[in-house]
Amino acid sequence: MVCKKKFNICLITSPIGDASVTPVSNLAEIITHIAGEICLITGNAGSNLFNNDIRINTISINYKLGSSALSKIIRYLLLQLKISYYIIKKASRFDTHLFFIGSNNLILPAIISKIMRKNVILSLPSSSNMLKFANDRFYKVVEILESINLIIADKIIVYSPNLVNEWNLKKYSNKILFAHEHFINFNIFKLTNLFHKRENLVGYVGRLSGEKGVLNFIKAIGYIISKNNNMTFLIIxxxxxxxxIELDLDTYALNNNVKLFGWVPHDELPYYLNQLKLTVLPSYTEGLPNLMLESMACGTPILATPIGTxxxxxxxxxxxxxxxxxxPECIADNLIRALAHPNLEQISKNAEADVNREFTFENAVGKYRKALCDH
Structure with missing residues (x-):
């Protein structure tokens, strides 16, 4: 599909952390192949993403989360005012305002965009789900703000029909379009260590927070080690x-079987993924986890909960x-089941082939072009 006319897009995110760099940079790169002019309002880890890219005009906002509840609220309100200011001063000529990671609860910027008669599009509109399972005290407030923005929005972009049900978006079905910013750099994420040469090493890669189910994974490791002390695990x-987690590893005497790394640079992940026999995603909530696709591209099968996409x-x-x-019991039972599967190497090959076929840059551009042109 080719749009009848090139339009200008302002991509708006809250200031992001390291974990959000890949989805934001992916979406911005996709949009460069669809839009005329592009503006990116972001901050923190996103500030320097496109410093040398003349295609994207980046407006950076630095943001620090307050320590107390009151300071968090004040800083959050100031953030909304700053983003609204830049929308008025810098994004007035952009006819489509696309709200992405962390910005779907920014009600003032969305209202300002609507008053300016811009096409307001929300992509991935469910920050509150993550906060809910992380036991964040502001979960309900964020959920209300998201609900208001869902009403304000002209269109809502989600990854798949499964998320419409999971995120209770059926009432907005007339607004919903399907697209994703996921594509894999197959020059980096690829099979470099043959599957049959790998040890029985199982890994978790991701944020160490409540919504990711990582504490349940630690307990599952305890169950498994009590039966098979030869298993080893990697947590990145x-x-x-x-x-x-460090305390639990000590309490359950798991340090000999579990290696706990800090955050690994994204371009170093393929090395670790190529050492694993299995990657576990025990999350309570997900959209379309990039780690799942990157693991599969390295020939490493995934064991995951049936959530999101x-x-x-x-x-x-x-x-x-x-x-x-x-x-924990379910994770342990299924982990043992997966590693004992007689066709595990063929499953590894199927995972690699499926990702290489479906999650190319061209496919991602095509899906977003269709969503934005339909708008």
Whole structure:
């Protein structure tokens, strides 16, 4: 599909952390192949993403989260005012305002965009789900703000029909379009270590926070080690639960079997993924996890909960494994089941082939072009 006319897009995010660099840079790169002019309002880790790229005019906002509840609220309100100011001063000529990671609860910027008669599009509109499972005190407030922005929006972009049900978006079905910013750099994420040469090493890669189910994974490791002390595990990531995880590893005497790394640079991940026999995603909530695709591209099958877009990508026993829930017992049972599967190497090959076919840059551009042109 070719748009009848090139339009200008302002991509708006809250100031982002390291974990959001890949999706933001991916989406901006996709938009360069669709739009005329591009403006990016972001901050923190996103500030220097496109310093040398003349195609994208980046407006950077630095943001520090307050320590107390009151300071968090004040800083959050100031952030909304800053983004609204830049929307008025810098984004007035951009006819489409696309709100992405962390910005779907920024109600004032969305209202300003609507008053300016811009096409307001929300992409991935569910920050509150993550906060809910992380036991964040502001979860309900964020959920209300998101609900208002869903009403304001002209269009809502989600990854798959499964998320419409999971995120209770059926009432907005007349606004919903399907697209994703996911594509894999197959020059970096690729098979470099043959599957049959790998040890029985199982890994978790991601943020160490409540919504990711990582504490349940630690308990599952305890169950498995009590039966098979030869198993080894790798945990890569950082986050608010890091100290708790270190304490649990000591409490359950798991340090000999579990290696806990900090955050690994993105371009170093392929090395670690190529050492694993299995990657576990025990999350309570997900959209379309990039780590799942990157792991599959390295020939490493995934064991995951059936949430978000995961069931649209993973077919149990064909290109990965789905577990019923993320209870420690369920994780342990399914992990043992997966590693004992007689066709595990073929599942590895299927995972690699499926990602190489479906998650190319061209496919991602095509899906976003269709969504934005339909708008």
């Amino acid at each position: 990531g950082d986050g608010p639960l890091k100290n708790k 995961i069931p649209d990508v993973i077919t149990d026993g064909k290109n990965g494994f789905i577990m019923e829930n993320n209870s």
